[in-house]
Amino acid sequence: MSSRRREVPEDERAWLRTYDPTGFAPFGVTVDVVLLTVRPDEAGTGPGRFSVLLVERDTHPFRGDLALPGGFVQPAEDLDAAAVRRLEQELRVRPGDHPGVHVEQLGAFGRPERDPRMRVVSVPYLVFAPDLPAPVPGGRTRWVGWVPVEDVDAGRLAFDHDQVLAAGLERARAKLEYTPLAAAFCPDEFTVADLRKVYEAVWGTALDPRNFHRKVTGTPGFLVPVGRPAPVGPGGGRPAALFRRGPATTLHPAMLRAARGRPT
Amino acid sequence: MSSRRREVPEDERAWLRTYDPTGFAPFGVTVDVVLLTVRPDEAGTGPGRFSVLLVERDTHPFRGDLALPGGFVQPAEDLDAAAVRRLEQELRVRPGDHPGVHVEQLGAFGRPERDPRMRVVSVPYLVFAPDLPAPVPGGRTRWVGWVPVEDVDAGRLAFDHDQVLAAGLERARAKLEYTPLAAAFCPDEFTVADLRKVYEAVWGTALDPRNFHRKVTGTPGFLVPVGRPAPVGPGGGRPAALFRRGPATTLHPAMLRAARGRPT
DNA sequence: CGAATAGTGTCTCTCAGACAATATTGC
DNA sequence: GCAATATTGTCTGAGAGACACTATTCG
Numbered sequence: 001m002s003s004r005r006r007e008v009p010e011d012e013r014a015w016l017r018t019y020d021p022t023g024f025a026p027f028g029v030t031v032d033v034v035l036l037t038v039r040p041d042e043a044g045t046g047p048g049r050f051s052v053l054l055v056e057r058d059t060h061p062f063r064g065d066l067a068l069p070g071g072f073v074q075p076a077e078d079l080d081a082a083a084v085r086r087l088e089q090e091l092r093v094r095p096g097d098h099p100g101v102h103v104e105q106l107g108a109f110g111r112p113e114r115d116p117r118m119r120v121v122s123v124p125y126l127v128f129a130p131d132l133p134a135p136v137p138g139g140r141t142r143w144v145g146w147v148p149v150e151d152v153d154a155g156r157l158a159f160d161h162d163q164v165l166a167a168g169l170e171r172a173r174a175k176l177e178y179t180p181l182a183a184a185f186c187p188d189e190f191t192v193a194d195l196r197k198v199y200e201a202v203w204g205t206a207l208d209p210r211n212f213h214r215k216v217t218g219t220p221g222f223l224v225p226v227g228r229p230a231p232v233g234p235g236g237g238r239p240a241a242l243f244r245r246g247p248a249t250t251l252h253p254a255m256l257r258a259a260r261g262r263p264t
Numbered sequence: 265m266s267s268r269r270r271e272v273p274e275d276e277r278a279w280l281r282t283y284d285p286t287g288f289a290p291f292g293v294t295v296d297v298v299l300l301t302v303r304p305d306e307a308g309t310g311p312g313r314f315s316v317l318l319v320e321r322d323t324h325p326f327r328g329d330l331a332l333p334g335g336f337v338q339p340a341e342d343l344d345a346a347a348v349r350r351l352e353q354e355l356r357v358r359p360g361d362h363p364g365v366h367v368e369q370l371g372a373f374g375r376p377e378r379d380p381r382m383r384v385v386s387v388p389y390l391v392f393a394p395d396l397p398a399p400v401p402g403g404r405t406r407w408v409g410w411v412p413v414e415d416v417d418a419g420r421l422a423f424d425h426d427q428v429l430a431a432g433l434e435r436a437r438a439k440l441e442y443t444p445l446a447a448a449f450c451p452d453e454f455t456v457a458d459l460r461k462v463y464e465a466v467w468g469t470a471l472d473p474r475n476f477h478r479k480v481t482g483t484p485g486f487l488v489p490v491g492r493p494a495p496v497g498p499g500g501g502r503p504a505a506l507f508r509r510g511p512a513t514t515l516h517p518a519m520l521r522a523a524r525g526r527p528t
Numbered sequence: 529c530g531a532a533t534a535g536t537g538t539c540t541c542t543c544a545g546a547c548a549a550t551a552t553t554g555c
Numbered sequence: 556g557c558a559a560t561a562t563t564g565t566c567t568g569a570g571a572g573a574c575a576c577t578a579t580t581c582g
Contacts, residue, residue: 021382026290118285237560238552501533
């Protein structure tokens, strides 16, 4: 993570002592968190609801609107650290404790007019988490909660968070294809059916349980069997085997959601 | 691109009139350009050299070191616009003129100590360009030139540009798999062999010309035949057909560089 | 003609998708 | 037993990789 040690030449040190940083245009820098999860269906039988954590803003600008949780980066704070801090504030979860939680930077959004207060560049972070306890509103929010992504009205989020969310969803859907990150939406131990419901919820498509089973158990490094069965569900049926996340970071071959051989 | 029109409530307008933006920590924001191309081999027979445009800095900090071209974003300038401006300055090429040139944001780099002057967040852009005329040094650089990526000494670039370049290379290699962007490294009209040399240079692997030909010509939307042959090369041989970029934005099925069915 | 490069045909193996069949539970 | 879910097996077709073979040019 840290960059190389560098011998700073004396003339550069001298130059730096006289350098005036106020000559450059000052920007605000924020982090926003696109925290995604898959929450069980009401009945518990369906594929689950792909949901995002939103807050209702209690301060200007966009007071009263829904928004992604976020905030300004501190002067000496790393971007990733700011995102994790915001995550802890909103959810009382720190990624270090939950090894399943996945955090990944999503890019930078910096349209000049995106914040009415001043020039602000936002660096959103994409987070995959298993179904977690209900969040509690923090100091500056009226309300916090999970919203199924298909219930988020286009154009109703504060700032440019519609675009940020859209970018996060697209990235999440793509990541499930070639990484084992679907398991980041599952608890520590999970069944193949749990994992399949994640794919179905995120992609919005039904998958054949039999082919899915053969596929994921046959992909090296994806799943590690626990050797113990899960408790039987409410509808009865043969108990499923439990698995944990395997060591793989990419999937070979990938899980393909789409369109093999379709025209453009 | 532009966000929704929003009715700004009167109380927010009033609040905004009294808002003091100097309360937040000021950051500098820069763009850096990871401009990649594939330049012909010395002999013209090999796969070509995958190269990046680097500048030698003529100002502090890191004076005398190699770096990616970049600079501060102007107060009212969009991030993408700043990257394009920097590109034009360095290469006298504007992406609009060259429809082949591909520009894509690569993320945000913001370690607190990455710039000794002040807190700076950099937003690098990845650019794919065909082999272009030699660039000319601008005002603040001693030297500009193409450097084959394998000749870039690890740890020798200014700031954290090693990490930025590494991220750009990884992204470029991945993009060639599932998008038709390899053609962005080719001139307007090109042969299948030209395209294959791009893949070989970027991935650093040899590809079977016969399977490659069948693959790319059979992928819908990838290539559009011009209906005219290219001039015969120096070594003789049957003249190759010319193609242009097709309308596809993603490839189905993807070009796979790697490892089908290999263990993790 | 021979060398060189372009392009096609064929074979095999892997893998995705469809779906039959078997296994194991609760009722 | 019956319903429900889990897991395995079998078949088919698409496509990747190996590589023989044909096509077209230059010298």
